[in-house]
Amino acid sequence: xxxxxxxxxxxxxxxxxxxxxxxxxxxxxxxxxxxxxxAEIGNLLESLPPxxxxxxxxxxxxEDDGEVLLHVGDExxxxxxxxxxxxxxxxxVEDLDIDDLADLVEDLxxxxxxxxxxxxxxxxxxxxxxxxxxxxxxxxxxxNPDVVTVRADTNVDVVLRYLRLRGELPDNTDHLYVxxxxxxxxxxxxxxxxxxxxxxxPLNQLIDDELDSIHVDETAQEVARQFSDHDWVxxxxxxxxxxxxxxxTVDDVLDIIREQAEHQxxxxxxxxxxxDLFSPVPRAVxxxxxxxxxxxxxxxxxxxxxxxxxxxxxKIVALAVLMPIVAGIGGxxxxxxxxxxxxxxxLGQVGGSNARILMWKEIRVALINGVLIGGLVGxxxxxxxxxxxxxxxxxxxxxxNFSFAAxxxxxxxxxxxxxxxxxxxxxxxxxxxxxxVMGFLSFLGLATLFLLH
Amino acid sequence: xxxxxxxxxxxxxxxxxxxxxxxxxxxxxxxxxxxxxxAEIGNLLESLPPxxxxxxxxxxxxEDDGEVLLHVGDExxxxxxxxxxxxxxxxxVEDLDIDDLADLVEDLxxxxxxxxxxxxxxxxxxxxxxxxxxxxxxxxxxxNPDVVTVRADTNVDVVLRYLRLRGELPDNTDHLYVxxxxxxxxxxxxxxxxxxxxxxxPLNQLIDDELDSIHVDETAQEVARQFSDHDWVxxxxxxxxxxxxxxxTVDDVLDIIREQAEHQxxxxxxxxxxxDLFSPVPRAVxxxxxxxxxxxxxxxxxxxxxxxxxxxxxKIVALAVLMPIVAGIGGxxxxxxxxxxxxxxxLGQVGGSNARILMWKEIRVALINGVLIGGLVGxxxxxxxxxxxxxxxxxxxxxxNFSFAAxxxxxxxxxxxxxxxxxxxxxxxxxxxxxxVMGFLSFLGLATLFLLH
Numbered sequence: 001x002x003x004x005x006x007x008x009x010x011x012x013x014x015x016x017x018x019x020x021x022x023x024x025x026x027x028x029x030x031x032x033x034x035x036x037x038x039a040e041i042g043n044l045l046e047s048l049p050p051x052x053x054x055x056x057x058x059x060x061x062x063e064d065d066g067e068v069l070l071h072v073g074d075e076x077x078x079x080x081x082x083x084x085x086x087x088x089x090x091x092x093v094e095d096l097d098i099d100d101l102a103d104l105v106e107d108l109x110x111x112x113x114x115x116x117x118x119x120x121x122x123x124x125x126x127x128x129x130x131x132x133x134x135x136x137x138x139x140x141x142x143x144n145p146d147v148v149t150v151r152a153d154t155n156v157d158v159v160l161r162y163l164r165l166r167g168e169l170p171d172n173t174d175h176l177y178v179x180x181x182x183x184x185x186x187x188x189x190x191x192x193x194x195x196x197x198x199x200x201x202p203l204n205q206l207i208d209d210e211l212d213s214i215h216v217d218e219t220a221q222e223v224a225r226q227f228s229d230h231d232w233v234x235x236x237x238x239x240x241x242x243x244x245x246x247x248x249t250v251d252d253v254l255d256i257i258r259e260q261a262e263h264q265x266x267x268x269x270x271x272x273x274x275x276d277l278f279s280p281v282p283r284a285v286x287x288x289x290x291x292x293x294x295x296x297x298x299x300x301x302x303x304x305x306x307x308x309x310x311x312x313x314x315k316i317v318a319l320a321v322l323m324p325i326v327a328g329i330g331g332x333x334x335x336x337x338x339x340x341x342x343x344x345x346x347l348g349q350v351g352g353s354n355a356r357i358l359m360w361k362e363i364r365v366a367l368i369n370g371v372l373i374g375g376l377v378g379x380x381x382x383x384x385x386x387x388x389x390x391x392x393x394x395x396x397x398x399x400x401n402f403s404f405a406a407x408x409x410x411x412x413x414x415x416x417x418x419x420x421x422x423x424x425x426x427x428x429x430x431x432x433x434x435x436x437v438m439g440f441l442s443f444l445g446l447a448t449l450f451l452l453h
Numbered sequence: 454x455x456x457x458x459x460x461x462x463x464x465x466x467x468x469x470x471x472x473x474x475x476x477x478x479x480x481x482x483x484x485x486x487x488x489x490x491x492a493e494i495g496n497l498l499e500s501l502p503p504x505x506x507x508x509x510x511x512x513x514x515x516e517d518d519g520e521v522l523l524h525v526g527d528e529x530x531x532x533x534x535x536x537x538x539x540x541x542x543x544x545x546v547e548d549l550d551i552d553d554l555a556d557l558v559e560d561l562x563x564x565x566x567x568x569x570x571x572x573x574x575x576x577x578x579x580x581x582x583x584x585x586x587x588x589x590x591x592x593x594x595x596x597n598p599d600v601v602t603v604r605a606d607t608n609v610d611v612v613l614r615y616l617r618l619r620g621e622l623p624d625n626t627d628h629l630y631v632x633x634x635x636x637x638x639x640x641x642x643x644x645x646x647x648x649x650x651x652x653x654x655p656l657n658q659l660i661d662d663e664l665d666s667i668h669v670d671e672t673a674q675e676v677a678r679q680f681s682d683h684d685w686v687x688x689x690x691x692x693x694x695x696x697x698x699x700x701x702t703v704d705d706v707l708d709i710i711r712e713q714a715e716h717q718x719x720x721x722x723x724x725x726x727x728x729d730l731f732s733p734v735p736r737a738v739x740x741x742x743x744x745x746x747x748x749x750x751x752x753x754x755x756x757x758x759x760x761x762x763x764x765x766x767x768k769i770v771a772l773a774v775l776m777p778i779v780a781g782i783g784g785x786x787x788x789x790x791x792x793x794x795x796x797x798x799x800l801g802q803v804g805g806s807n808a809r810i811l812m813w814k815e816i817r818v819a820l821i822n823g824v825l826i827g828g829l830v831g832x833x834x835x836x837x838x839x840x841x842x843x844x845x846x847x848x849x850x851x852x853x854n855f856s857f858a859a860x861x862x863x864x865x866x867x868x869x870x871x872x873x874x875x876x877x878x879x880x881x882x883x884x885x886x887x888x889x890v891m892g893f894l895s896f897l898g899l900a901t902l903f904l905l906h
Contacts, residue, residue: 018806039682047802049810160648169645172686174627191644192622195613228711229492231704233625233686250703251684254710258681261714262796269792270785277797277811284818285825288789292826295785299778300833306774307837313766313773320766320773321759324780324889325752332723332748336741339722343715344730349500353471357502358730365737372738373745380753384760436777 013040014047021052030059038064042071045080049278054083065092069107070100074274075283077107090115097170098124099144099252102131130245139223140216142256143237143246146170149179152186152207157199159189172249174233178207185213185236185244213238216245220256227253267425270294298429302327302436309444312452318385319447322394325377327439330401333369334431337362337409342424345417359410366406367399374398389451397443401435408434466493467500474505483512491517495524498533502731507536518545522560523553527727528736530560543568550623551577552597552705555584583698592676593669595709596690596699599623602632605639605660610652612642625702627686631660638666638689638697666691669698673709680706720878723747751882755780755889762897765905771838772900775847778830780892783854786822787884790815790862795877798870812863819859820852827851842904850896854888861887 013032020029033041033056041060045053045068057080060068065084069077069092081089089112093104105113105128117125127145134140148169150159159176163169175188187209197206213236214223227235227250234249263273270291275284306313306323313320341358344350350358378395382388408431413423416430466485473482486494486509494513498506498521510533513521518537522530522545534542542565546557558566558581570578580598587593601622603612612629616622628641640662650659666689667676680688680703687702716726723744728737759766759776766773794811797803803811831848835841861884866876869883 014801014804015806018804037682039684043682043800043802046800047797047804047807049807163648164651167649169649171684172627173645174625174686191648192626195616195644195647196620196622198617228704228707229490229496231492231624231707233627233703250686250707251681254681254684254703254707257707257710257714261710261717264714264718265796266792269789271789271792275793277793277802277807278814281814281817281821284814285821288786288818289822289825291789292782292785292822293829295782296778296826296830299781302781303774303778306777310770310774314770317763317767317773320770320776321756321763323773324759324777325749325756327777328752328755328889329745329748332745333741336722336724336744339719339724340728340730343718344500347496347499348467349496349730351467351471351500353468354500354502354730361731361734361737364734365741368734368738369742369745372742373749376746377749436781 013044017044017048017056018052021055026055026059029056033059034061034064038067039071041068042076046072046076046276050079050280053079053278057083062088062091066096066100066104069093069104070096073276074107075276075279077104081107081109086111086115090119094119097144098127098131098146099142099246101128102141105132134216137220138216139214139218139220139237139248140245142220142223142248142252143216144170144249145246147177147236147244147247148173149177149183149244150189150203151180152178152204154203155199156194156197156201156203156206159194159203160199170247172234172251177236177244177247178203179244183244184242185211185238187211188236211236213242214248215239221260223248224253224256224260228257264424267422268428295429298433298436301433302440305437305440306444309440309448312444312448316390316447316451318381318387318390319444322377322381322390323440323443326394326397326401326443327436329373329377329398330405330435330439331432333366333402334405334409334435335428337366337406338413338423338427338431341410341413342427345413345423350414355410355414359406362406362410363403366402370399370402374402390447393446393450394443397439397446400442401439404438405431405435466497470497470501470509471505474508479508479512482509486512487514487517491520492524494521495529499525499529499729503532503733506532506731510536515541515544519549519553519557522546522557523549526729527560528729528732530557534560534562539564539568543572547572550597551580551584551599552595552699554581555594558585587669590673591669592667592671592673592690592701593698595673595676595701595705596669597623597702598699600630600689600697600700601626602630602636602697603642603656605631605633605657607656608652609647609650609654609656609659612647612656613652623700625687625704628689630689630697630700631656632697636697637695638664638691640664641689664689666695667701668692674713676701677706677709677713681710717877720875721881748882751886751889754886755893758890758893759897762893762901765897765901769843769900769904771834771840771843772897775830775834775843776893776896779847779850779854779896780889782826782830782851783858783888783892784885786819786855787858787862787888788881790819790859791866791876791880791884794863794866795880798866798876803867808863808867812859815859815863816856819855823852823855827855843900846899846903847896850892850899853895854892857891858884858888 017029017032041064045057048056069080089108093101094116131141175190177188178186180186187207188211189203189206193206214226216237216239232250234247236244237246237248238244266273272287275287341350374395377398378391381394382391412430413427416423416426470482470485494517498510501509522533542561546554547569584594628643630641631639633639640660641664642656642659646659669690669692685703687700689697690699690701691697719726725740728740794803827848830851831844834847835844865883866880869876869879
C-alpha cells in the first residue's frame with residue numbers, strides 16, 4: 001500500500017494542479033496539463049469542480065481536445081462540449097478514427113456533425129454510417145473499418161514493398177488480413193512473421209487460417225471475453241457471409257472491461273454510471289431518489305411484517321432490540337451467496353446443469369453457518385436478557401433465515417437472469433427483501449408461538 | 454440481452470459437455486474440450502463439480518496443461534495439481550514463459566520445482582530468480598525478461614536481417630527496445646515503422662525516445678492504469694538506473710483489470726477471491742464465517758442502541774415497526790455516496806483538495822433526499838398509525854440520518870484509505886454501522902423526547 005500511494009500519480013498531479021490554480025498562475029498549469037496523455041487529462045478534468053474544470057479545459061492543447069472528449073464520462077463530456085464553439089468542436093473531432101467519432105456523435109450538436117460530414121471524403125462518410133448502423137455495445141459499433149488487407153498469392157518481399165508504399169499503419173496493427181476478391185476473410189499474417197522470415201517466403205506459408213473472427217452482432221461483453229481468453233491484440237470483424245468489415249483493438253477492450261466493472265459497482269448501488277463526482281445537486285438527487293424509493297418499498301414490506309406482531313413486541317420488548325440482528329446478518333449471508341452467483345453467471349459458469357448441485361452446497365454451508373452464528377447470538381442474548389427460551393428462539397430464527405438466505409442467493413439471480421434483469425443490479429435489493437421479511441417473520445413468529453405464556 | 458444469451462458460448466458449451474459427461478461417452482467430450490483455448494478450458498473446469506472436473510481435466514491435451522493451470526483460480530488450481538503426478542507437472546510447466554512460471558511456482562510441489570530448475574539453462578534460471586525476487590503485484594513480478602533489443606547506430610535493413618536470423622519473437626512484440634552498451638533504455642522502435650520504411654532508413658530516425666517506461670517497483674494497479682491511459686500493447690520495465698529488465702504485455706494487463714474488478718466485488722461481500730463455486734463446504738464456511746462475525750459486532754452495536762430505549766418502545770410499539778426503515782434507507786443512501794467515493798479514490802480523482810467541496814455537495818444532496826424520502830415516509834406513517842407527532846418524528850429522524858449518511862459516505866473511505874485499509878472492502882460495514890446506530894438513535898431519541906407525554 002505504501003507503493004500504491006507513492007505511485008498514485010493522478011492524486012499527486014491533482015494536488016499540484018490545484019495549488020497552481022489557487023495561486024492563479026496559469027502558465028505552469030498549462031505546461032503540466034500538456035505533458036499528460038489525453039486519458040490522464042480526462043481523468044484530471046473529472047476530478048475538478050465545474051469552475052476549475054472549465055479553466056483547465058481552456059488550457060488543453062487544441063490537438064488533444066478530441067481524444068480527451070473520448071476519455072471522460074457522459075456528464076463531464078457534456079459540460080466540456082458546452083464550453084466549446086462549433087469551429088473548435090469541428091477541429092477537435094474531424095481527425096478522429098471512425099470508431100471514436102461514432103462514439104462521440106450522439107453528444108455533438110447537429111451543426112458540428114453536419115460540418116464534419118461535409119469535410120469527410122465519401123469513403124469515410126459511408127464507413128461512419130455503416131458503424132452507426134449497428135447497435136451500441138455490439139462489435140459493429142466498436143470496430144474500426146480501417147484495415148490492411150493482402151492477397152494470399154504473394155510473398156513477404158512484395159508485402160513489405162506494398163507496406164512501404166502505403167506508409168503509416170492503423171494503430172495497434174499486429175496482423176494483416178488475407179482476403180479474397182469478394183473481401184471474404186481467409187486468414188491473417190502476423191507482422192512478427194513478416195519481419196522474421198526471408199523476403200522470398202510465400203505468404204501462404206505464414207497465413208494462420210485457424211483464426212476465430214468476431215461476428216459483427218456480438219455483444220461488447222462477448223468481445224471482451226474472447227480477447228482475454230485468446231490474448232488478442234486485435235481481431236477481425238466479419239458479417240454473416242464472412243466478409244471482413246473492420247477490426248477491434250485491445251485498447252477498446254480495456255475500456256470495455258473497465259466500464260463494465262464500474263457499471264456493476266455503481267449500478268449495484270443504484271447509481272447512474274455517468275454520475276460525475278461533481279454532478280449538479282438536482283441531477284444527483286434525481287439520479288438517486290428513484291433507487292431510494294425502490295428500497296423504501298421493500299423496507300415498508302418488512303415493516304408490515306413487524307406490524308403483524310405488535311402485540312408480541314409490546315409484551316416482550318427484547319424482541320425489538322434483537323430483531324434487526326436476525327434480519328441484518330441474514331442479509332449479509334445472502335449477499336455472499338449472491339455475489340458468487342453473479343460472478344459465476346457473468347463467466348457463464350452457472351447454468352441449469354449445475355444449479356441444483358450449487359443450491360445443495362449452499363444449503364449445507366448455510367446450515368453450518370446458521371448453527372455457528374445463530375448459536376453465538378443465542379449465547380450473547382442469554383447473557384444479555386437471562387432468558388434461555390428467548391435465546392433458543394433467536395438461534396432457531398437465525399438458522400431458518402440463513403437457509404432462506406441460501407435459497408434466495410442461488411435462486412434470485414437465476415430468476416432475474418431469466419427475466420432479462422441484470423442480477424448485479426437488482427440482486428441485492430431482492431435478496432435482502434427476502435432475508436428481512438423472513439428474518440422478522442421467523443423470529444417474531446417463533447416468539448409468538450413459544451414465548452407468550 | 455437476447456444477444457448476450459445467444460452468444461453465451463461458455464454456458465452452451467457447459468450444457469453440451471454436461472450432457473456428454475452424463476452419457477458417459479468421453480470421446481466427444483475430449484474432442485470438444487480440445488477445440489477450446491486454454492483460458493476457456495480453465496473457465497469450463499471452474500464451472501464443473503469436483504468429480505466431473507477431474508474427469509475432464511484428464512482429457513485435456515497435455516500440451517495445454519500449463520496454460521490451463523495459469524487460467525484458473527487458486528483453489529481450482531490446487532485441485533488440478535493434486536490430480537497430476539510429478540512427471541506430468543514438470544512436462545506441463547517447463548515450457549512456460551518465465552513470468553507465467555513465476556506465477557505458478559508457489560502452487561507447485563517442491564519436487565516439481567527442483568526438476569524444472571534442473572532442466573532450465575542457467576540464463577533462464579537466473580531470470581526466474583530475478584522475477585521471483587520482486588513482490589507479488591509489482592511490475593517486476595509481471596514482467597517477462599525475454600525482450601528484443603537493438604542498437605541505435607544501424608538501419609532498417611540490418612535490423613530486419615537480425616530479426617530473420619533470430620527467428621520467432623516473444624508474443625505480442627510490437628516494439629524493439631533500443632539500448633546502449635550498459636543495457637540502459639534509450640527508446641523504442643515500432644515493428645509497424647520497420648515494415649513501412651525503406652531498408653536504408655537509419656534507425657535513429659524511427660526511435661521514439663519520449664516513452665514512459667515502467668519502474669520495476671510500480672504496483673500492478675498503476676501498471677494497468679498506465680496501459681489503459683496510453684493504449685499500450687507492451688511496455689518496457691526498468692530499474693532505478695534505467696536499465697532494461699523486461700517487458701509487460703497487454704494480455705497480462707487484461708488479467709489484472711479483470712482480477713481487480715472481481716476482487717472488489719467479492720471482497721466487498723467478505724469473500725475470498727479464490728473461493729470457487731464448488732469449494733468444499735468446510736472451506737466455504739471458514740471463508741465466510743469471519744465476515745459474518747464482523748457484521749455481527751456492528752449488529753450488536755446497533756441493538757445496544759435500541760436497548761437504551763426499551764421503555765419508550767414498550768409504550769409506543771409503532772416505533773419498533775418503523776425503526777428498521779430509518780436505519781435501512783439511511784444505509785442505502787450512505788452506500789451510494791461511498792460507491793462514488795470508492796470509484797473516485799481508485800481513479801485518484803479524490804484528494805484533500807476537493808474533499809471539502811464534495812462533502813458540501815453530498816450534504817446538500819442528502820438534505821434534499823432526506824426531505825423528499827423522509828416526507829414520504831412521514832405521510833405513509835401518518836396514514837398507517839394516524840399519529841401526526843410520530844409522523845413528524847420519523848421524517849426528522851430520516852433527514853438527520855441522511856445527513857450522517859453523507860458524512861460517513863465521504864469521510865469513512867478517506868479515513869480508511871489513510872489507515873491503509875481498502876475502502877472497497879471495509880467501507881460498507883463501517884458506513885452501515887454508522888447509519889444503523891444514528892438511525893435508531895435519532896428516531897428513538899426524538900420519540901423519547903417528544904412522544905412520551
